[in-house]
Amino acid sequence: MSVDSGNMGEMNCAIEGRLVLEHHIRDGREVFTPLEELTVHHPMFGERRLPTGEHRFASDLASVPWPFVWLIGRTGPHLRAAIVHDWLIHALDSDDAPVPDRMAADDVFRDLLRADGVSAARRYLMYLAVRFATIWRRRSKWNRTLSVLVQTAAIGVLLAPATVLVMLTAGLFNLVERATKR
Secondary structure, eight states: OOOOOTTGGGSSOEEESOOOEEEEEETTEEEEEESSOOEEEETTTEEEEOOOGGGOOOBOSOOOOGGGTTTSOSSSTTHHHHHHHHHHHHHTTSTTOSSSSHHHHHHHHHHHHHHTTOOHHHHHHHHHHHHHHHHHHHOOOHHHHHHHHHHHHHHHHHHHHHHHHHHHHHHHHHHHHHHHHO
């Protein structure tokens, strides 16, 4: 079953509660587990609570590729939506999954970003990123794949100069660090 939320998320979407996370290192990776309950409201599944205690899941916060960290950090106004998205993906393996598939989880993520006040440009870039990851992992339908690839290419053309500048700046900092260590 495929669910397209379209503009479902404009109303009745919210995340309630305080985001409190516990930091762990698992298999050499940083992960964070929720200590307090978040309540998520969305038209696709009504009201759900993220698990805490022995049933909690682990999140890596927002998975942002390093060239784009300057634009969209791992934390910020998008963090609660990113945690919920990780939970939705994790919950797909359960019998009581709030959403039917990763595509639906991506749509909920987009709607919750809007509800948490993330700017339209950042929201769009983040939605494209998670949708591209979904396509990469799950081989989604070709028409959606083509649409996302075209959108990603368009964004890539816009971000290419900034990405090159960031990479050159990082390279310059590395050179300066090496020169000052000698």
